[in-house]
Structures are given as structure tokens and as C-alpha cells.
């Protein structure tokens with residue numbers, strides 16, 4: 413069975429990848445924090461490293477910034493080997509979650525700081541700072557001190573300071589971690605707008621899948637130092653390549669099954685709960701173990717059995733409604749199947765009072781379209 417990660421073409425116009433990481437390894441006391449990571453990133457891309465805490469995201473980012481030395485492997489930027497280049501000589505800027513703004517300096521002076529240190533002519537500094545202030549829409553706040561600004565505004569000052577030196581690569585480590593949920597969501601789009609206006613290539617780290625999906629053109633899903641899948645947000649959601657990714661991104665109902673039919677136009681997978689008819693691009697050998705996933709929002713629930721032979725029970729299950737959560741825009745129903753498996757079905761509340769609303773302890777049918785099935789190696 414072939415299930416492959418899809419990746420966008422990763423080269424610049426002249427055919428060279430802009431940022432290249434090859435077989436990167438970082439060990440701390442013999443433990444691999446980053447384990448054979450290979451990625452190529454396009455110029456102008458916003459690329460997210462996504463994974464739970466401790467999976468090695470920051471360590472990978474810090475190697476790009478030059479704050480950690482790889483145990484082995486290659487990093488190159490625009491064809492230049494970065495590993496021997498010290499951090500301050502890399503055309504790279506890293507913005508930290510804490511922003512690290514100087515509290516005693518005004519917004520203007522914070523943004524100018526790196527430019528002064530580089531001894532740029534005064535008029536050039538002024539020109540760049542004004543441009544940056546304008547870009548992050550803080551022109552009227554230039555004289556304030558950081559603590560006189562909101563969290564979102566401080567974040568924008570930090571971004572302006574990072575961009576003032578016109579880095580070729582911007583590194584963001586949990587850039588919005590300090591903001592509350594509502595402000596985060598708003599700031600995510602602002603940040604993308606600013607990054608795209610400047611056109612800088614960006615690698616960001618986050619543990620928040622919604623943030624990665626909102627901001628990034630491509631996402632690498634990491635676990636235990638390894639990259640499991642790289643793809644556009646829709647790729648990793650709709651066609652995850654393993655159980656971990658399917659489960660980590662969003663929510664999924666996973667059935668464990670066995671391949672029982674392999675025909676040119678379909679395969680049939682049998683699990684204790686039902687049979688899964690899948691017509692899209694997979695094949696394998698009879699008897700092999702396969703997992704089948706279905707996202708909660710792709711399930712239809714009804715009080716009656718779906719059409720077709722009830723004994724065959726293809727692409728549907730029957731279960732008892734044991735729990736539900738009304739979430740406003742959707743309602744999530746939990747069905748308990750005879751096998752003991754719990755199924756989650758998420759139904760959009762498109763009208764205030766409409767459609768079938770199952771009651772506690774009702775026996776209901778959950779069905780789905782075979783096109784929506786996710787098929788995964790066991």
C-alpha cells in the first residue's frame with residue numbers, strides 16, 4: 413500500500429531550494445532531540461513546525477538560528493552552508509515568545525536597536541524605523557515604552573524589530589504564545605499579512621494546530637524529533653499518512669481492520685464494527701492490517717439504517733447515544749457501538765431548530781461517504 417506525503421515544489425526560480433535541511437540530528441547527552449530531519453523550504457514561504465511540547469521544534473529552529481550546533485547534518489540558505497556561520501553573521505532573525513523588548517527604550521529605539529549596532533547611517537535608520545512602524549501600524553506609539561502597550565502591540569514591536577534588519581529568514585518560536593485566544597486569532601492573520609508584505613521566508617514553531625493551519629503555507633508535523641508528514645494544511649488534514657498525524661490534527665474516529673477484498677476498483681476492509689468499502693487509490697495484500705479513519709464532521713447521523721444490504725453493513729455503524737456536547741456552531745454526539753468503540757459525530761447547527769435531534773440513549777445510525785475515508789498503515 414502506498415500512502416505518500418505530498419509536498420509542494422521546494423525550489424527557487426533557479427532550481428535551488430532556498431532553505432535546505434538535510435539529515436539534521438541534535439543529540440543532548442546521547443538523546444536525540446532532533447532525529448534525521450530533512451526539509452526544503454521555498455523562498456517566501458511561511459513554514460510551520462507543529463508538534464506537542466518536547467518534540468524538538470525549538471531545537472530545530474535554534475539550529476537554523478545558529479544557537480545550537482547540529483550533531484550531524486547540513487543546513488544551507490540560498491546555497492550557502494550555514495553550519496559554520498555564527499548566529500550574528502547569519503542573515504536570519506529569531507523572534508522569541510517573550511519578545512525580549514528593552515523596557516527602558518521607546519518603541520522607536522527598540523526597533524532601531526539592531527540598526528544602530530550595525531552602525532547604519534542615521535537617515536537610513538530613521539527611514540527604516542518609520543517604514544517598520546508603518547508596516548505594523550504603530551506609528552502613533554513610537555514614543556511609548558513597551559509596558560505602555562498591549563500584548564498584541566508588543567508582539568508587533570518585536571516583529572518590527574526582527575524585520576528592520578531585513579533578514580532573509582525569519583524564525584518565530586511560538587510567536588503568539590503570550591496572547592489570549594481571541595487576540596491570538598486576530599494577530600495570526602495580521603502577522604501573515606505583514607510577513608507576506610515584506611516577502612521574507614519564515615519558519616515558525618507552534619504546538620497549536622489551528623495556528624499552524626491559519627498561518628502556514630506548509631506544515632511539518634513532528635513527533636519525538638522526527639518529521640512524520642509535510643504538506644499543505646488541507647493535505648495533512650484530509651490525507652494524513654499515519655495514525656499519529658490523523659489523530660494529532662483535528663479529531664478522528666479510527667477503526668482497526670483487515671483487508672479482505674482487493675479489486676481493481678475498490679478494496680474492502682473489515683473491522684469489528686463494520687465493513688469499509690474504499691474506492692480510492694489503495695491496494696494491498698489480503699489479510700494485511702489496515703486502519704481506517706473518518707473525521708467526525710463527515711459523519712451523518714439518522715434514526716434509520718442507510719440504504720443498502722443491512723447485513724453487509726458497509727460504511728455505517730449503529731450505536732447508542734451516550735453523550736453530546738452542544739458547541740454553538742456544531743453539536744458533537746458520542747455513540748457507543750456494540751464492540752465498545754466510541755464514535756464522535758459532529759453535526760453543524762445550520763439552523764436554530766432543524767433536522768433530526770437524537771435523544772440520550774437513542775439507538776442511531778452513523779454513516780459516511782467512502783470518499784471521506786482515511787486509510788492508514790496499521
Ligand SMILES: Nc1ncnc2c1ncn2[C@@H]1O[C@H](COP(=O)(O)OP(=O)(O)O)[C@@H](O)[C@H]1O
Nearest residue numbers: 440441445463464465466467468469470471472
Ligand atoms: N540544552 C538542552 N540540554 C538538554 N536537553 C535539551 C536541551 N534543549 C532541549 N532539550 C531536550 O530536547 C527535547 C526537545 O526540546 P525542544 O526542542 O525544546 O522541544 P519543543 O520546542 O518541541 O517543546 C526535550 O526533551 C528537551 O528536554
Ligand SMILES: [Mg+2]
Nearest residue numbers: 469470471617
Ligand atoms: Mg519549544
